[in-house]
Amino acid sequence: MNSQIPYDTNGKINAIPIIIYHNLTNSMQDYNKMASTITVDLFAQQRDMYNMIQTIMFLI
Secondary structure (H helix, E strand, O other): OOOOHHHOEOOEOOOOOOOOOOEEEOOHHHHHHOOOEEEHHHHHHHHHHHHHHHHHHHHO
């Protein structure tokens, strides 16, 4: 799923994408070979972004 927008209507969220990774690697070669692989650095960035969103939602 590349975008959640087609699943939302009139500002209402009808679907929440769930991301699953099967492999965690430091190797860009592994990352480029396997679709279900994520690098350690990218995973950390996504984790930090998630934590930031959770903080913002808590403050709202």
